[in-house]
Amino acid sequence: MRKLCFNPKTPSFAMERNSPSSSKSTPTPPRLSYSEEDSFMEEAESLILKWNADTSAYAKVTSLFYEDKTEAKNYINCVNQLQNTMHSLISTNPSSHKLVLAQNLMQIAMKRLKKEFYQILSTNRAHLDPESLSARSSRTSATSSASDCDDEDDDIRAAADSISEVEQVSSAAVADLKLIAHCMLSSGYAKECVSVYIIIRKSIIDEGIYRLGVEKLSSSRANKMDSEVLDFKIKSWLEAARISVRTLFNGERILCDHVFGYSDSIRESCFAEISRDAASLLFGFPELVAKTKKYSPEKLFRVLDMHAVVSELWPEIESIFSSDYTSAVRSQVLASLQRLTDSAQNSLAEFESTIHKDSSKLALNGGGVHWLTIQTMNYLAILADYVNVLSDIFPRADWLPPPRSSSLPESYLYSPESDYSASTPALTARVAWLILVLLCKLDGKARHCKDVSLSYLFLANNLWYVVARVRSSNLQYVLGDDWIAKHEAKAKRFVANYEKVAWGEVVSSLTVNPGAAEAREVFEKFNAKFEEAYRKQNSFVVADRDMRDEIKGSIARSIVPRYREWYDAVLATVGSVRDLTVTEYVTFTPEDVENYVANLFFFGTASSSVTSSPHRRWS
Incomplete structure (x- = not known):
């Protein structure tokens, strides 16, 4: 940022704006007697003409404030006294030739001071930039720490000396500018002084922005x-x-x-x-x-x-x-x-509209997580990082959805998830509403599926992904533990419905008490139902690893113990010599059934691009 702008850090002039000290005026020079007036006019004429660039080659190439600070201050005092003398002459002797001389000298002096003002501003651009002045703010700590060490490093000492020198230059420049500005303003030449200042400092600001x-x-x-x-x-x-x-x-x-x-x-x-x-x-x-x-x-x-x-x-x-x-x-x-507030409100409304308008007719992809779910939850997870900003941007009235005008089905619209009490934080209500819109859309997609078990698994997968995404982001703080627990329970109900529809007939085929007379019929029925269910369900997707293991475990607990009871009872009935007519229709051993269930969803998981949620038992 060097040469971009100016940010004073030094104690010499980095004072509070509008401080009382900044408003103090320089004392008005005392009125001179007639003889003193003559003597002063001679001295003033000599000093002012000495630094007249139009008549002096030396003055043309030399800076008054750079060459001799003492003479520069005398020059300012001379101009201030000249201004006081002019006021005195106007009130006492307006036709005096000394007034004409004073006016001419004043014009020459103001031209000189304007030039000095310009030179100080232009030549000190490097000293009045923010980078060098910001670096100077650490000078005190650097030098004090160095002085505490007896074997102070020469490089540190040299750097401190260099910083001190630069600070003195910039502080002196500001002091000179202030002295000249006050002199010109009090002499009625504010326009000339300000015009120079604006030209140079505006160029620094404009260049900095560029x-x-x-x-x-x-x-x-x-x-x-x-x-x-x-x-x-x-x-x-x-x-x-x-x-x-x-x-x-x-x-x-x-x-x-x-x-x-x-x-x-x-x-x-x-x-x-x-x-x-x-x-x-x-x-x-x-x-x-x-x-x-x-x-x-x-x-x-x-x-x-x-x-x-x-x-x-x-x-x-x-x-x-x-x-x-x-x-x-x-x-x-x-x-x-x-404008930013309006844009944010419109963008969020547009986002909700894109969920409503989604009309993709794609198959449910084995019941896996839909792309709309992934995109929506990624969006909301990022949005949850802006809680403070959103709370400022959206008044409560804008956050709360108008249920009566919504296109959501009544089963969703008036469900417990859509109840917003007066104590519900606005952001919580709005995020919960957007997720509700998503779940409604997913429910509509599931209703078009001819396979009921697949629709339940689709809803379970997507709702569990929603919950997992909430848990792994700041959404957990926005929605709260109650919301998470409620939707976890709902996801489990979807899983229970899936298991009932997908594997219910397999389980019901083993309800008859085991016996040799019914063995053939039961085994044949079980074989057919199990093969059909396995073939269909093994192409389905369970995206979350913990959820997948829990579903397979639940299926195994429902089928394997019953089948093992049947299997053992039938074999015990036919005796130690295996009846060939029985073994002919026993396709699966209990271990076979257990292994098949353990391998469920193996191919389906490979097609899913959804990353498993962080470790957590889905039970």
């Missing part, structure tokens, strides 16, 4: 810009905003306050003129982005990032641009905040 990557951007260009390019510009702006406010504008504010500390109106109008264009460019960017017509789910997060940064900087912006002269800047910042 170097930070903030450029003028039209609405049409922003709308035509690729999302990746606009995203890059937003990220650059986020960093530029902090640097600009805390270094660029704040530093210029402090410098302006010190140089023109004797006049509130001049320092405020001067700072306003210097910062107006750069501030408009910087603070107008969020509003421009918010007004772009392109919608993408990611746009909301960038809008929230900008809103967070502007809100974070607002107290500093309000302090730096506190006067009536800079009220337009404050108004623009507030307008940008409102």
Whole structure:
């Protein structure tokens, strides 16, 4: 950031703005007697003409304040006394030739001081930049720690001396600028002084904004810009905003306050003129982005990032641009905040609309996690990281959904999940509502499935993914433990329904008491039902590993013990010599059944791209 701007850190001039000391006036020189007046006029003429660049080659190439500080202060005192003498002459002898001489000398002196003012500003740009002055803030700690050490390193001592020297130069420059500015302002040459200051310091602010990557951007260009390019510009702006406010504008504010500390109106109008264009460019960017017509789910997060940064900087912006002269800047910042708020609200409404409008007719993909579920939960998980910003942006009335106007089925709309009490946090209610919209959409997709068992498994997989995603993100703090427990229980009910529909006939085929007479019929029925169920269910997907193990264990507990009882009873009935007519229709041993169940969903898991949730027993 070197050469970008000015951010004073030194105790010599990094004082509180509008402090009482900044308003003190230089004492008015005493009125001179007639003889003293003549003597002063001769001395004033000699000194002022000495530094007249139009008549002196020496004065043309030499700086008064750089060459001799003592003479420079004498020059300022001379001009102040000359101004006092002119007032005295006007009141006592307005036709005096000395008044004409004084006026001529004053014009020459003001021209000289204007040149000195310009030279000090231009030659000290490097000393009045934020990087070098920020580095100087650590000078005290560096030198004090070095002095405590007897064997202080020469490099540390040299660095401290160098920093001290640079600080003295910049402090002296500010003191000289303040001295000249007060002299010119009190002599009625404020316009000449301010014009020089504005030209140089405005160029520093404008250059700083440019170097930070903030450029003028039209609405049409922003709308035509690729999302990746606009995203890059937003990220650059986020960093530029902090640097600009805390270094660029704040530093210029402090410098302006010190140089023109004797006049509130001049320092405020001067700072306003210097910062107006750069501030408009910087603070107008969020509003421009918010007004772009392109919608993408990611746009909301960038809008929230900008809103967070502007809100974070607002107290500093309000302090730096506190006067009536800079009220337009404050108004623009507030307008940008409102635009960002509107954009965020519209983006979230658009996101909800995309869930409602999803009309993909794809098969349920073995009952696995739907892409809509993955995208929605990823979106909401990121959204949960912006809890503080969202709480500021969305009033409670905007968060709570209007149930009567919703397109959700009544079974979802008036379920316990959609009940929002007066004590429910607004963000919690809104996120729960968006998940409810998703679950309703998934329920609609499941209803179109001809295989009932697959529809239950589809709902179980997706709801469990939702719960797992909530647990692994800040959504757990937004929705709370009660919400998680409630939806875990609902997912288990889906699993229970799946097991009942998918494996119920296999279990019911073993309800007859074991006996040799019914053995053939029971085994044949079991073989057919088990083979049919296994063939169908083995192509299904159970995405979560813990859930998969729990389902297979539950199926095995329902089937294997019953089958083993049948199997052992029948073999005991036929005796130790195995009846060939029995063994002919015994396709599976109990161990076979157990192994087949253990291998369920093996192929289905390979087709699932969903990562298993963090370790946790699904029971």
